Amino acid sequence: MKKRELIKKILFWIAVAFMAFWMIFPFYWMVNSALKSEAQLQMTPATFIPRDPYTGEVSFSSQNFRAVFQNDKFIIGIWNSVIVAGLTTLISLVVGSFAAFALGKLHFQGKTPAMYVILAMTMFPQISVLSGLYALMNWLNIPAIPFMIMSYMMFTLPFTVWVQTSFFKSLPVSILQSAYVDGATPFQTFYMILLPLTAPALVTTGLLAFIAAWNEYLFALTFTSVSPAARTVTVAIALFTGAIARQEPFGEIMAAGVVVTIPLIILVLIFQKRIMAGLTAGAVKG
Template sequence: MGATFDLWKLIKTVLFYTAVVFIVVVSVFPFYYAILTSFKQGTDIFRISYWPTSFSLENYQAVFSQGSFPRNLLNSVFVASVTVILALFLAVTAAFALSRVRFRGRGFLLMVILAVSMFPQIAVLSGLFELIRALGIYNTPWALIFSYTIFTLPFTVWVLTTFMRDLPIEIEEAAIVDGATPWVIITRVFMPLMWPALVTTGLLAFIGAWNEFLFALTFTSSNDTRTVPVAIALLSGGSQYEVPWGIIMAASVIVTVPLVILVLIFQRKIVSGLTAGGVKG
């Protein structure tokens, strides 16, 4: 009896760890393979291998020397950073109002904000296109900063509202008794307490803006103004049939590695940020 029980337990353990290994391999392998490919040289790329066989930086040199990839990288950094800073700036005060002050229509307003953040962006594309051309910012980074507000702002407001709601009410009341106005409460009491939340929210919004494709594809038209996702999508070789896989993989690794590192550093905070508002029993 004891022996069969142990066997069953062993099978369960083996199955469990098989599942664990499977999850890890499936998650990591595509990225691993992209890195592997990016270090291959010339026709080596077309020889399938599961383990590193050669090491060459040729593709990386190509990415930075050919075309406008460095410029695209700068564009992406600039657009994502400015978008996030603007969104956070507007969202912090709005989140205070939504989480700390009771007024009629607050619940409705929160639903509208959530709805906008989940908006199908294509639904506003033609209207935005007209507006962006009218503002004279078509094919500039400002067009992207402007349009990205549609998803970064509601997102940051929503997440910061849920974070701010969890700050202890007595601290705010102590500040009120001390004579603090709402503005002082936000800037001198809440903000210092919320910086982890601000970093998390900012990071998530940054990733969103960094990865955005539809607006970037539509509102920029020249190599110099594109962001990296568009640049990678449109990377092409000498002829239509010659896809420069090595260069594409090198570019992919370059734009992904910083994100992966950031995400791994902040992983706990990111999980809490993702679940904020979503999961609350």
């Protein structure tokens, strides 16, 4: 019996190690490629650590990062992404909090159908609504950045409402009743008492909405096709031309990918406990 348990533990940790390697290796290879010069990237076979092509010694290069930060289109793309992702997250949290409070704590007709409608909004693939949204943007003559923010709400708002609704449902009804007894209105109860208690859900939904908007590519590429100044960082990286003519800017693309990924990793590591608390809210009753 002990031998069987030992074998299970060994197999379990082998699976964990394989999954960790599977998830971490692409990011490691991106960093490895970003720290190589053009000559190092052309070495065959490829090296797992940047090495000098002549001496074989370990040699790191920062030329790709310098080229990235000297690229004006990349810098503009970062600022556009900060604006689009930041406003998308803020609006999703504000609107989603009100909707989640109503769906989680208030009683009204049509509550269940409203939940199903919100859920149905997540079932449509982006490509199915892309052409219609693009035609609508041109017909209404809306600038690309505001329209991207409104479009991203299609996939950030439903998730925000669902997660926060579960969290509001998990809060004791006695809190709401005590506030009413003290003379508080439903709105005062919401923003003065219940909302501060939903910090884990706010952090979870806010961070995941920000990541979704920050990484979005399909909508951004389409909506900014006639407005290059509004391109977000994902589009800027995809259209990266490099610092040298007729060069395949593989190293610079990898460096740009590192630059835009590290802030997201830092945010997730900082708020990981609140993220887990928000995602598991309402999972256990009692």
